[in-house]
Amino acid sequence: MNHCEGCNGCKIDEKLEKIAKKYKNVEGGIISALHEVQDTYGYISSTAQKYLSKELNVPMSEIYGIITFYSRFSLVPKGKYNIQVCMGTACYVKGSEKVLNRFKEKLGIKEGETTSDGKFSIESVRCIGACGLAPAIVINEEVYGKMDEKKVDELIEKYSKM
Amino acid sequence: MDIEKLNKIKDEYSKIIQKKRIMVCSGTGCTSSKSDVLLKNIQDKLEKDGIKNITAHKTGCFGFCAKGPIVVIDPDEIFYELVKPEDANDIVEAVINNKVVERLLVKENEKYVEKWHKLNFYSKQERIALKNCGKINPEKIEEYIALDGYQALYKALHMSRDEVIDVILNSGIRGRGGAGFPTGKKWKFAKEAKGDVKYVCCNADEGDPGAFMDRSILEGDPNAVLEAMAIAGYAIGAKQGYIYVRAEYPIAVKRLNIAIEQAKKLGLLGKNIFGKKFDFNIELRLGAGAFVCGEETALMNSIEGKRGEPRPRPPFPAVKGLFGKPTLLNNVETYANIPNIILKGANWYKSIGTKTSTGTKVFALGGNITNVGLVEVPMGTTLREIVYDIGGGIPEGKKFKAAQMGGPSGGCVPAKYLDVPIDYDSLNEIGAMMGSGGLIVMDDSKCMVDIAKFFLEFTVDESCGKCPPCRIGTKRMLEILTRITEGKGKDGDIEKLERLASNIKKASLCGLGQTAPNPVLSTLKYFRDEYEAHIYHKKCPAGVCKALTQVHIDEEKCKKCGICAKNCPVGAIEGQVGKVTFKINQDKCIKCGVCITKCPFKAISK
Numbered sequence: 001m002n003h004c005e006g007c008n009g010c011k012i013d014e015k016l017e018k019i020a021k022k023y024k025n026v027e028g029g030i031i032s033a034l035h036e037v038q039d040t041y042g043y044i045s046s047t048a049q050k051y052l053s054k055e056l057n058v059p060m061s062e063i064y065g066i067i068t069f070y071s072r073f074s075l076v077p078k079g080k081y082n083i084q085v086c087m088g089t090a091c092y093v094k095g096s097e098k099v100l101n102r103f104k105e106k107l108g109i110k111e112g113e114t115t116s117d118g119k120f121s122i123e124s125v126r127c128i129g130a131c132g133l134a135p136a137i138v139i140n141e142e143v144y145g146k147m148d149e150k151k152v153d154e155l156i157e158k159y160s161k162m
Numbered sequence: 163m164d165i166e167k168l169n170k171i172k173d174e175y176s177k178i179i180q181k182k183r184i185m186v187c188s189g190t191g192c193t194s195s196k197s198d199v200l201l202k203n204i205q206d207k208l209e210k211d212g213i214k215n216i217t218a219h220k221t222g223c224f225g226f227c228a229k230g231p232i233v234v235i236d237p238d239e240i241f242y243e244l245v246k247p248e249d250a251n252d253i254v255e256a257v258i259n260n261k262v263v264e265r266l267l268v269k270e271n272e273k274y275v276e277k278w279h280k281l282n283f284y285s286k287q288e289r290i291a292l293k294n295c296g297k298i299n300p301e302k303i304e305e306y307i308a309l310d311g312y313q314a315l316y317k318a319l320h321m322s323r324d325e326v327i328d329v330i331l332n333s334g335i336r337g338r339g340g341a342g343f344p345t346g347k348k349w350k351f352a353k354e355a356k357g358d359v360k361y362v363c364c365n366a367d368e369g370d371p372g373a374f375m376d377r378s379i380l381e382g383d384p385n386a387v388l389e390a391m392a393i394a395g396y397a398i399g400a401k402q403g404y405i406y407v408r409a410e411y412p413i414a415v416k417r418l419n420i421a422i423e424q425a426k427k428l429g430l431l432g433k434n435i436f437g438k439k440f441d442f443n444i445e446l447r448l449g450a451g452a453f454v455c456g457e458e459t460a461l462m463n464s465i466e467g468k469r470g471e472p473r474p475r476p477p478f479p480a481v482k483g484l485f486g487k488p489t490l491l492n493n494v495e496t497y498a499n500i501p502n503i504i505l506k507g508a509n510w511y512k513s514i515g516t517k518t519s520t521g522t523k524v525f526a527l528g529g530n531i532t533n534v535g536l537v538e539v540p541m542g543t544t545l546r547e548i549v550y551d552i553g554g555g556i557p558e559g560k561k562f563k564a565a566q567m568g569g570p571s572g573g574c575v576p577a578k579y580l581d582v583p584i585d586y587d588s589l590n591e592i593g594a595m596m597g598s599g600g601l602i603v604m605d606d607s608k609c610m611v612d613i614a615k616f617f618l619e620f621t622v623d624e625s626c627g628k629c630p631p632c633r634i635g636t637k638r639m640l641e642i643l644t645r646i647t648e649g650k651g652k653d654g655d656i657e658k659l660e661r662l663a664s665n666i667k668k669a670s671l672c673g674l675g676q677t678a679p680n681p682v683l684s685t686l687k688y689f690r691d692e693y694e695a696h697i698y699h700k701k702c703p704a705g706v707c708k709a710l711t712q713v714h715i716d717e718e719k720c721k722k723c724g725i726c727a728k729n730c731p732v733g734a735i736e737g738q739v740g741k742v743t744f745k746i747n748q749d750k751c752i753k754c755g756v757c758i759t760k761c762p763f764k765a766i767s768k
Contacts, residue, residue: 027485028447028467035409037446058467068451069469069626071408088371089566089602090528092616126453126620128410129374130225131528131536132191141412143194 008158012051015040020055031066034073043074071110071125079114081123081159084138088127095148100124104150119160163429164437165316168307171428175308180237184257185296189381190374190413195230196247198525203250204239216257222295222382225536226283229268234278234296241278242266243558274591286552287450288514288524289538291338291375291498294753295382300417303424306385312430314501317673319395319438326397327353330500332508334520336520339365339456339493340571340597340673342519342586348490352398352482355488360400362391363484363491366414366463369453370569372600375524377493378536380414383498383638384421388444390492390500392431395442398490403444406461410451418446453570453624457672458491459483460626471628472672493598495524515541519585529566529602532557539584539665562604564688568597570617570624572678574610593684595677609706610689611696615643621674635666639682649709651697656686658742705768708753712768715757717743719765726757726766 019036023029033056037048044067053060067073085100100122104110107120114121121140131137137155144155186192186201197220204218224232229243233253240262242253244248249266258261266273268281275281289295298305306312318326331346352360364387368376368577380387391403407415422444427429433441442569449467454460455470462484464470499521503511516522519541525548532554539548545565549555556562564574573594575582582588586596604613618640639662642655663679670676686693695701702710715726715735724739734751737744746757758766 013281028465030467031464032448032467035450057354060470065469067466070452072451089569089600090372090526090534092371093529093602093604093608093613125410126369126451126624127373128190129368129377130190130194131372131374131526132230133194134528134534134632136194143190145194146189 012047016048018050020052024055030056030063031070034063034066038073041077042044077114078123079119080119081121081139081162083120083122084125084128085122086126086128086130086134086136086138087124088129088134090127090131090133093137094134098149099135099137099147099152102149103156106152106156120156163435167690168312168316170308171304171307172313175304179308180299180304181217182257183236184216184218184253185221185234185236185727186218187222187230187234187296188300188413189223189227189230189378190411191223191227192230192232193413195231196564197245199247200231200233200245200250203247204254207250207254211254211258213254213258216254219299220301221298222300223292223378223536223540224278224296225287225292225378226433226533227535227560228533229535232639233266236297239277239279239748241268241276241281243268277705282554283533283535283537283552286547287538288522288540289526290502290514291379291386291495291503292382292536292538294314294386295378298383300382300384301420303385303421303428303430306383310505310588311385311501312389314504315389315392315396315430317395318504319436319440323353323397323399326393326504329504330397331733333503334498334508334518335499335503335509335511336519336586336685337492338499338523338598340496340568340595342596345492345496347482348492349394349397352400352488352490355481359402359485359487360398361484361487361489362395362398362400362403363461363465363489364391364403364405364497364628365456365491365493366405366459367449367456367461368411368494368598369624370598370600372528372566372602373526373569373598375526375536375599377408377411377414379494379498380411381417383570384414384417385425386501387418387494387497388421388425388431389446390497392435392442393500393504394490394492394497396440398488398489401441401443403483404443404447404465406447406449406455406465408451409448415446415448415645422446424628432711452626453620454626454672454674457674459538460672461491462489469626471626472674486695495599516585518587522688523584523596523599525599525601527553527601527603530556530560530605530608531603541585542583544581544583545575548584548601549580553603556603556605558605560607563604563606563608564610566602566604566613566681567600568595568680569600570593570620571673571680572597572600573680574604574613574688576688593687595679595680605707607704609647609688609702609704610685610692611643611647611702612706613702614682614685615640615647618678622679625674625678629669629671629675631666631669632671632678634660635670636675636678639666639679643682646693646696647707647709649696649700649707653697655697656690656693660686711753712748713746713751713753713755715744715746715759715761716765716767719763720744721763721765723762725760725762729756729760 023033136145233242233245252607335345336342452470455464459473460470479489524538727735734747
């Protein structure tokens with residue numbers, strides 16, 4: 001564990017150090033670095049932003065601009081199980097809105113929010129390309145197709161126990 | 163790598179791929195229906211039984227996604243549908259005994275069909291971009307080589323750069339990503355641009371909702387894209403290529419990485435390819451969930467590590483693109499056609515399709531259609547052939563209302579144009595566009611105002627915010643559409659929508675804004691009566707817009723059974739079982755429609 005030599009001397013763990021090192025000299029590498037941070041930690045903390053800013057020599061304002069521009073990046077931690085409901089056209093005409101509403105109703109949270117126990121978060125996402133399985137959702141990396149309200153209840157039960 | 167070595171691999175693996183092989187679809191669709199477990203079960207069974215002369219492999223998308231997971235037994239091309247992991251034993255036994263598992267075959271007109279090319283779904287298709295999908299293991303470059311892989315690159319490297327570009331120009335191929343700009347011209351501009359450093363980019367940021375052909379090509383035949391990019395690199399004089407691929411496509415990303423590694427190892431990427439003075443490398447860059455990055459200048463900003471905002475054009479990317487250098491950008495499907503064109507020649511390609519739109523186009527069929535999936539047809543095929551002959555028509559006895567083509571930039575094609583040949587120009591004429599090839603079929607239960615609103619919500623959400631006509635204009639349009647669907651539409655709203663649409667189209671900076679109003683304009687053109695019904699009669703003819711819908715119980719049909727009241731989630735139905743006919747309290751009703759589905763006497767309707 002090292003300390004960032006920037007503003008507050010925040011603690012930097014090895015994984016973050018490794019990511020910064022990997023993209024330090026890659027032209028336009030900041031987005032790739034942010035991808036790895038997002039995948040590793042589930043969000044991009046202000047510490048990570050400051051550290052990458054210093055190491056990759058990209059201003060904080062730009063990093064913040066990038067994170068808020070792209071929907072894949074998040075400034076706050078997502079739930080242990082991130083539920084992505086596909087809202088592509090094929091899924092929409094097959095009733096993805098009902099599926100999304102059921103998740104919201106059952107978990108008592110809105111899109112972009114995380115349940116108080118940190119277990120679930122919901123997002124509506126653009127076409128995931130699984131149109132053959134419409135309406136489709138993704139929980140973490142797992143795709144579930146041909147969804148309906150009953151399946152929503154079953155999935156919530158399944159993941160609640162995990 | 164030299165040609166002798168390439169041919170040696172080709173010979174060796176052509177023999178291997180002609181052996182008895184069990185090919186399991188491992189595209190995203192089938193994988194999420196557990197085809198990975200199925201493949202493992204098959205492999206385990208083969209190992210357990212000590213069988214060496216039959217092997218099982220993953221392969222790319224067969225396109226018939228509605229029937230997934232799909233298994234094909236090569237070289238007999240026996241096609242199994244809806245295969246479950248527990249079917250593994252039966253399949254292996256059948257292959258050993260040269261039999262078929264009848265219950266897993268597709269049934270058409272009461273008859274079982276064995277071979278996949280005999281299925282109605284494939285009968286009118288011609289697979290060029292998808293030619294290797296379903297035939298080879300995409301994680302093995304040698305199998306790609308077995309089917310003439312990298313021969314086109316060898317051939318191109320022994321032609322002059324102008325000759326290569328001439329073949330592409332003469333083939334007449336146009337960009338498969340949306341606008342349909344002639345690919346050869348793009349290559350020519352990029353070659354003629356001055357600069358010592360140039361780049362070749364591949365747009366794999368397939369963002370149009372309802373389109374998944376690029377994903378399937380990358381998952382099923384990643385080497386075709388690498389080979390085409392290398393050919394392009396040679397033609398325009400570039401040493402470096404970038405593939406900008408959506409992070410939402412993890413399987414495609416993984417297979418691209420494998421393909422790049424294997425190509426490097428064999429010397430098909432890297433320095434002095436085929437002993438020529440030609441170096442070429444390819445790097446991946448992941449998109450991060452911004453639709454606008456499918457626009458070429460926004461995509462380049464994103465590769466450069468910036469916000470994906472479009473740049474004004476000119477200067478065009480061919481002159482000043484990635485990192486300020488001349489850049490060639492094509493999409494995945496366009497590239498997938500290139501090796502074939504180089505190998506078989508421009509005249510062969512021109513003989514397919516129509517005069518101004520040559521070749522084939524892959525469409526992602528989705529929505530209210532029986533055979534959901536990926537189809538590749540010659541340009542000029544009619545919508546009717548795609549929807550009815552290939553797609554199997556509309557399920558549940560409903561009627562075709564419209565097909566949405568070209569995603570959020572495109573438009574709706576109504577039933578009266580079912581016989582228009584599908585090519586770039588015919589579609590433009592009727593107010594739709596080819597786009598990337600998403601083809602969403604809608605039945606008569608869909609409200610076109612609601613669909614227009616859906617697309618506007620999409621563009622409002624995805625507008626990058628750089629230019630006001632798009633940022634503010636689409637928002638105003640959405641507000642008007644929302645109020646129309648909520649029953650608050652006013653006289654003059656349609657005209658306002660048209661005025662806004664025309665201004666946004668003229669004044670927006672990039673393709674996203676310039677095409678954003680299209681779904682509204684095309685639904686206004688063909689379904690104006692629905693807008694008018696919403697605004698002037700406060701009715702939604704399709705019964706989709708909740709604020710404009712009332713659920714009624716037909717007093718004469720009601721048998722006073724009370725099932726509706728029991729199932730109503732908000733207690734909005736009142737009456738007495740066996741005594742008083744039931745009525746819906748409209749103030750309480752949330753129009754969920756549960757009562758309609760539960761009533762055994764069909765007495766309730768919207």
